[in-house]
Amino acid sequence: xxxxxxxxxxxxxxxxxxxxxxxxxxxxxxxxxxxxxxxxxxxxxxxxxxxxxxxxxxxxxxxxxxxxxxxxxxxxxxxxxxxxxxxxxxxxxxxxxxxxxxxxxxxxxxxxxxxxxxxxxxxxxxxxxxxxxxxxxxxxxxxxxxxxxxxxxxxxxxxxxxxxxxxxxxxxxxxxxxxxxxxxxxxxxxxxxxxxxxxxxxxxxxxxxxxxxxxxxxxxxxxxxxxxx
Amino acid sequence: xxxxxxxxxxxxxxxxxxxxxxxxxxxxxxxxxxxxxxxxxxxxxxxxxxxxxxxxxxxxxxxxxxxxxxxxxxxxxxxxxxxxxxxxxxxxxxxxxxxxxxxxxxxxxxxxxxxxxxxxxxxxxxxxxxxxxxxxxxxxxxxxxxxxxxxxxxxxxxxxxxxxxxxxxxxxxxxxxxxxxxxxxxxxxxxxxxxxxxxxxxxxxxxxxxxxxxxxxxxxxxxxxxxxxxxxxxxx
Amino acid sequence: xxxxxxxxxxxxxxxxxxxxxxxxxxxxxxxxxxxxxxxxxxxxxxxxxxxxxxxxxxxxxxxxxxxxxxxxxxxxxxxxxxxxxxxxxxxxxxxxxxxxxxxxxxxxxxxxxxxxxxxxxxxxxxxxxxxxxxxxxxxxxxxxxxxxxxxxxxxxxxxxxxxxxxxxxxxxxxxxxxxxxxxxxxxxxxxxxxxxxxxxxxxxxxxxxxxxxxxxxxxxxxxxxxxxxxxxxxxxxxxxxxxxxxxxxxxxxxxxxxxxx
Numbered sequence: 001x002x003x004x005x006x007x008x009x010x011x012x013x014x015x016x017x018x019x020x021x022x023x024x025x026x027x028x029x030x031x032x033x034x035x036x037x038x039x040x041x042x043x044x045x046x047x048x049x050x051x052x053x054x055x056x057x058x059x060x061x062x063x064x065x066x067x068x069x070x071x072x073x074x075x076x077x078x079x080x081x082x083x084x085x086x087x088x089x090x091x092x093x094x095x096x097x098x099x100x101x102x103x104x105x106x107x108x109x110x111x112x113x114x115x116x117x118x119x120x121x122x123x124x125x126x127x128x129x130x131x132x133x134x135x136x137x138x139x140x141x142x143x144x145x146x147x148x149x150x151x152x153x154x155x156x157x158x159x160x161x162x163x164x165x166x167x168x169x170x171x172x173x174x175x176x177x178x179x180x181x182x183x184x185x186x187x188x189x190x191x192x193x194x195x196x197x198x199x200x201x202x203x204x205x206x207x208x209x210x211x212x213x214x215x216x217x218x219x220x221x222x223x224x225x226x227x228x229x
Numbered sequence: 230x231x232x233x234x235x236x237x238x239x240x241x242x243x244x245x246x247x248x249x250x251x252x253x254x255x256x257x258x259x260x261x262x263x264x265x266x267x268x269x270x271x272x273x274x275x276x277x278x279x280x281x282x283x284x285x286x287x288x289x290x291x292x293x294x295x296x297x298x299x300x301x302x303x304x305x306x307x308x309x310x311x312x313x314x315x316x317x318x319x320x321x322x323x324x325x326x327x328x329x330x331x332x333x334x335x336x337x338x339x340x341x342x343x344x345x346x347x348x349x350x351x352x353x354x355x356x357x358x359x360x361x362x363x364x365x366x367x368x369x370x371x372x373x374x375x376x377x378x379x380x381x382x383x384x385x386x387x388x389x390x391x392x393x394x395x396x397x398x399x400x401x402x403x404x405x406x407x408x409x410x411x412x413x414x415x416x417x418x419x420x421x422x423x424x425x426x427x428x429x430x431x432x433x434x435x436x437x438x439x440x441x442x443x444x445x446x447x448x449x450x451x452x453x454x455x456x457x458x459x460x461x462x463x464x465x
Numbered sequence: 466x467x468x469x470x471x472x473x474x475x476x477x478x479x480x481x482x483x484x485x486x487x488x489x490x491x492x493x494x495x496x497x498x499x500x501x502x503x504x505x506x507x508x509x510x511x512x513x514x515x516x517x518x519x520x521x522x523x524x525x526x527x528x529x530x531x532x533x534x535x536x537x538x539x540x541x542x543x544x545x546x547x548x549x550x551x552x553x554x555x556x557x558x559x560x561x562x563x564x565x566x567x568x569x570x571x572x573x574x575x576x577x578x579x580x581x582x583x584x585x586x587x588x589x590x591x592x593x594x595x596x597x598x599x600x601x602x603x604x605x606x607x608x609x610x611x612x613x614x615x616x617x618x619x620x621x622x623x624x625x626x627x628x629x630x631x632x633x634x635x636x637x638x639x640x641x642x643x644x645x646x647x648x649x650x651x652x653x654x655x656x657x658x659x660x661x662x663x664x665x666x667x668x669x670x671x672x673x674x675x676x677x678x679x680x681x682x683x684x685x686x687x688x689x690x691x692x693x694x695x696x697x698x699x700x701x702x703x704x705x706x707x708x709x710x711x712x713x714x715x716x717x718x719x720x721x722x723x724x725x726x
Contacts, residue, residue: 017602017705018683055325055465057534079239079328089319089326091252093259098252105248106327108240131259147323390615394608398598404591408612411588412619415626422630443626454618458611461531465604 006031006066006155006184007052013060014047014208021047023208024061029201031154034185036199036216038192040228043205045188046085049157052186053083066155079107082153084161084177088144092133096124096143099132100150107151118146122172137164145173156185192224245329249337256314257341263310264348271303271353275360286363288430293421296357296428300346301384301417303353305406307345308388311338312396325463335459339389346381364430372427372436376420379441382448383416390455393462412451419444468674471667478667481660485653493653502566507653509559511661512552513578517620519549519665520589524617527610539606539704542613544672546592548665553586574631581627588616596702606704680706 007029014022022044029035037045050056052065054074063070066077083089090099100115119125122142132140141164148156161177162170175181179198189195196202196216204212204227211227212219257263278295279285287295315321324334354373358366366373391409395401419440426434489507523545530538560579565571574580595612599605 015603015707018680018687018707050465053326055322057464075328078326081326083322083326087319087322089323091256091314091318091320093256093314094252098255102248102252103323103327105244106240106324106329108244108328390611394595394611397604398595398608399600400594400598404595404598407591408588408595411584411591412615414584415623418626418630439629443629447622447626450618450622451615454615458531458614461607461611464607 004031004067005029005064006033007035007186008064009061011061012048012051012058012063014044014051014056015059016047020208022051022205025203025205025210026061027201027203027210027213029184029186031184032182033200034179034187034198035201035203036195037186037188037203037205038190038195038224038227039205039211042207044208045205046159047208048205049083049085049159049186049188052155053081053157054078055083077155079151080153081155081157082148082151083157083159084144084148085157085159086163088132088140088147090132090140090143090147093131095130096128096132096135096146099143100146103147103150109151114150114152115146118149118176119143121176122146122169138166138169141165142169142173145176149176154183156181156183158185158187160189161187192227193221196224240327240329242330242333245333246337249333250340253337253341253344260314262313263307263345266310267303267306267345267349268352270306271299271349272356272360274299274302275353275357279361284361287361288363288428290421290425292362292428293424295361296354297380297417297421297424299357300350300353300380301410301413303349304346304384304388305409307342307349308384308392308409309395309402309405311342311345311388311392313401316396321463322465325465331460331463332456334463335389335456338392339385342388342392343381343385346384350377350381362428364428364432368433369427372433373424375436375441376423376427376444379444379448380416380420383420383444383451384413386448386451386455387412387416390451390459390462393459415447416444419447468678471670471674474663474667474670478660478663481656481663485657485660488653488656493649502563505559505563505566507657509556509563510578510654511658512559513556513582514658515661515665516549516552516556516582517585517624518662519545519552520585520620521617523549523613524620527613527617530606530610531614536606536704536707539610540673540676540706542610543596543704544669544676546589546613548669548672550586550589550592552661552665553582553589556582557586577624577628577631580631581624584623584627585616585620588619592616593702597700600700602705605702609704676703677706 005028007027009028010026012022012025013020025048027035037048039045047056051058051063051070054065054070054077057071066080068074068076070077090096091102094102096119097112097115100119101112104110104115116125119128122145124139124142124146127135127139132143135143145161156177158177161173165173177183177185179185187195187199196219199216202212202214202216202219202224203210204224206227212223275295278299282291282295284291315324325331354366354377387409391405391412395405395408398404423437423440423444427436485507489504493504493507495501495503523542526538526542526545529535530542557579560576560582561571564573564576564579572579592609592612596605596609599608
């Protein structure tokens, strides 16, 4: 059976020792749409994101990302996923440009145009050659956005992407990682109301289990508040 | 925008290796975390040995032992620092998210540790000759270099493996030496025995090939093991 | 799963050990040179052989663990190392006593078995701290397996190298004696070897059974507690066995306990 959705999860399970970090998660996300993952701390949201990024293996169930089964076909999707999490995944001693050059090499990309274009889009051109440790947290986050998008991924995995960004930077970054970018997205957020506006599908996790799975249009603030109680 | 995204070809290993090595070099040159400490430590240790052994000049077994123990302990410092930047700044994740071949990280780290050791020896060996070695260094140098090469390989192979093993634990600075030193005893044993006749008081003796051969075999076996298990250490 | 045949196994072991002791003390002749003290040899060498085999087995179990990702192999490896560490202490102590009795020193660098063992014990003593220093259970198991494989390879290699290094000193080798034993000595030696092996295996099975039962008990508790189970697990170096169910339903108490063994 051909898997057409960008994300197809069936009974996904991941253990942490004798407990379950994720239990029996099942959902399907068509390409180009946005999945919002909500839930209290420790619910397994980050675990899910890392699993989709191929950084963790599933312990049970099936995971299909961009049509490929994980973990067996992880190689086929690694270059097509972008992860933007709490950590920028950048070396502090290197400059923005040097970091992007390294990531380009890791992904088999050549040429500096793409990096230049992205740095320009987030207004980091002027300071692209200074070591990251001299830059503010917000600026580093902007460079992290460039890193995540450098290889033009089809699937974006975002863990509270707007944390550490000031409003001006958020505006700059929006067309790149927002709904308008046209990419399939999974967003983990602690701002349920805000994320409703840009999500198509909402997944609520509580202690690793699916507490809610519905189209964004069917939900309102009250049902979301339930999740966090 | 992304439907027409071109499928990037898998990255070539050499390009990735060079990029990683460039990164290692730059990070080390800008932060000076490993090499200066290793070199300084070795010189200080020689001074300690002078006072502890109460000798001005060493030769033969004693010289060989002091040199190798010092190099080994200095190497511990390097092994401890080898993966720290990656562990703390998300280097593992960044690498694992890319389609690059996992083994390339192993090669880049092994070569980096080798580079650390070579620079260390550039400082430590002349310092040793100056401070503690009785017989002259020059005549012994070719043989000594041969032993150093094989010994370095052993330290690199085991150090890279143990460095990766220890870095993401809560007591990384303690576990690194604790695990690697027993594993390095055979390296030390063979290297010291090979070096003793070379630093003999009565002149440079013959290089005992048996110990070099044993050392080479040990290096080979553990290189194979490291290669086989390294990937398992990289996963989250 | 591991509890079957424990009792007959334990009884056999007890019988074998008793027989060995009886024969060693009353049947085997006293050694011409060393007299009564030589009998320690029946303890020391078999203990050493069994311990080394235990460490190598742990390495093999670790390979199986990395290939299958089945936590039972990790537990087998853990218990094997655990047990061999204890036996190893016995090797060092018995070897030391023999050295003291035979040559008047508690430690002798020219005795390759003792020296190799010291190194091996120093290495394996880091296994538990390594495990304890990693909180994520899956990573802990994986890293422990990498260690067990490396250390398992180290065991035979280190033996050979240490032997090489002591070959040029006076080799006062306890171990080599076993090759040249006349009749009765040999019988008792091999009997002792079998007894020690049985002892190791019995203890290993006991510990596996205990750990397995504990894991099943905890799974039951969790299933009963359902969604209210908020207890945080204590940090532990012990492997976790995944018994009972995988994912239950999404409702409270949905975890089924799985086939009880």
